[in-house]
Amino acid sequence: MIELAEVTKAYYGAKGQDPLVAVNGVSLTIQDGEFLAIVGPSGCGKTTLLNLVAGFEAPTQGRVELDQEAITRPGPERAVVFQQPSLLPWMTVAENIAFGVMLKAGRVGVDPHQLAHMVHMMGLDGFESHRPYQLSGGMQQRVAIARALMTEPRILLMDEPFGALDAQTRSDMQRFLLELWKVNRPTVLFVTHDVEEAVLLGDRVVVMTARPGQIALDIVIDLPRPRQWDLVLSHEFNQYKRRILQVLRPDRKSSRIG
């Protein structure tokens, strides 16, 4: 169980300047095996929240805990899939996927069967000895996800993992992620700015508002799984979407687009 209690994160700039409050008094509990999507506009502190859980940053105030123990540093039970390209270009696809296992158990500790299975599952067959820069964006992100899953983490932290992908690849990857999640049931913290993606994937969606980042809505998505792509056309789906959008764009003025 991940627990955030009254968490505030501020960044201090030059002397005399007001600190920038990225996250303001956020309390949030994530159950084991839960798929939680955090949605909000850019600059709402959703990545900061993920960084706090990952242990990259420490809260200015409040507590960030995993199983009642304070998170002070990154750890292998909390794998991260980053928004930016994060593969190591000096390693092949196979070496990148095995990176986490290799650090822990050495090169000999990498189980070739597990590696081959992961490569196959991610549809990367035949690309094992390619370098990351020889792959398309979608394939690179699949390698990054494979790398995170290879260590069989209890918790998967995903920071807009499909943000840079085109619509087609993106929906393939979403389907793919749900397939994987169904098997191992890790706790997933999925940050996105795409409302539709959040509702489609999450058991629960937390909506954050722009600076200082606060939770504006915490809503359980009671839609049956497995979810099909045509779910996005259903009435229930659109009601969830509408409720979230109403929080994100409360006044009529800011919702006018033409």
Added chain:
Amino acid sequence: MGYLMPGDDEGIDAMAEASLPAAPRIRRRHLWVPWLVALITLFLWWLVTALKLFPPVALPSPGAVVHQLVVTATIGYSGSTLWADIGASVGRITVGFVAAVIVGVPIGFWMASNRVIFAAVDPLLQFLRPIPPLAYIPVMVIWFGTGELGKTVLIFFCTIPIIIISAMSGVKNVQETRLRVAQVFGATPLQQFRYVVLPSALPEIFTGMRVGIGVAWTCLVAAEMIAAQSGLGSMIETAGGELQISVVFVGILFIGLIGYLMEFIIRTIEHRMVPWKGKA
């Protein structure tokens, strides 16, 4: 042709393979250009000397230089053959340059990771950097004489600031995300260095080495002209004094060729070791 469904990659691949023409041939015509330029230059040089526009003491003909090359390579000039002089110069630069890399890279890494070390070394580095290495030559002669040690030390000191700065900025250019990836997986500081920091810094270190070898070569030849009994610089200095202009030309030719060759060697190693440079 039917519609492709999501995930129908095999269909796409099969279609592409069926209709793909043979790989297009890359036009390599431009590769002739440098050779053509060299040939034209050689011809103009020959023409100018054949027309006797300059006295042969000032500008030797291509034929005279080739003849002199054979003579210096076999019989030698002023007591030593061309190969002995090349060997002396290349030996000095190799020792001085390799020492500068071996010492400079760790200093650069250390400065990048420790603020105290940075504060201690950086002012010295910034002070030394703008000084032309030639200004050290008198100091070198007084301290170490005209032997091998002085010139090796000179090369060491004129190359090391470049190497240190490139190693330091290489480390500072490490992408935060890549470092975090290693930290997530519980990498030890040593593992973070080995698998993330070092490879990230390599491209910049190689750039520094390529700049550094040029600077080292320039200041070695200059030092040999002022204080040495052997080496290419010494050879052209002696020949200049004796108005043996074709020997000077042979020397210049080889200084240029060797400088080019050394840069080429480093570039080749770079391609091998840092194939991702500029791509990621």
